[in-house]
Amino acid sequence: MFYFLLVVLILDALLLSVVVLLQAGQGGGLASLGGSGTTDTVLGGRQAVTILTKATWWCGGIFLALSLILSFVPRGGSASALQERLRSATPGTLPTFPGTKPAPSPPAGSQTAPQPAAQQPAAPAQQTPAPQTAAPPPASQPKQ
Numbered sequence: 001m002f003y004f005l006l007v008v009l010i011l012d013a014l015l016l017s018v019v020v021l022l023q024a025g026q027g028g029g030l031a032s033l034g035g036s037g038t039t040d041t042v043l044g045g046r047q048a049v050t051i052l053t054k055a056t057w058w059c060g061g062i063f064l065a066l067s068l069i070l071s072f073v074p075r076g077g078s079a080s081a082l083q084e085r086l087r088s089a090t091p092g093t094l095p096t097f098p099g100t101k102p103a104p105s106p107p108a109g110s111q112t113a114p115q116p117a118a119q120q121p122a123a124p125a126q127q128t129p130a131p132q133t134a135a136p137p138p139a140s141q142p143k144q
Contacts, residue, residue, distance in 0.1 A: 002070070002075050005070050009066040009067065012063050013063060016059035019052055
């Protein structure tokens, strides 16, 4: 379904391009003003509605509608291997790739969330002896 709609969208875009290019231009544009400054010269006046004008509106509307529909239609085909690994990975773990070692997983039923610092048991304080400092050497007397 996705690819069918995509092909129709591409054909519509090509048809829209051809129809727009086949239409006649409005004239010299801003170069044709010459100081008169009327809106008929700038905007080109009212033109008759031709088959090309109607075809442009229809192709543009179909293009917009197909683009909107394609944004909601799931893409066909199988997912890539990377997408499958990412989908199968549980939250909090990363997928393993070829050539890497998987991270060890915690045993089932164990709590994986870290505890706040206030709730963690305090480690027993180890008293280390203070380093012995030697007495400073006697100050030498200045030479006179």
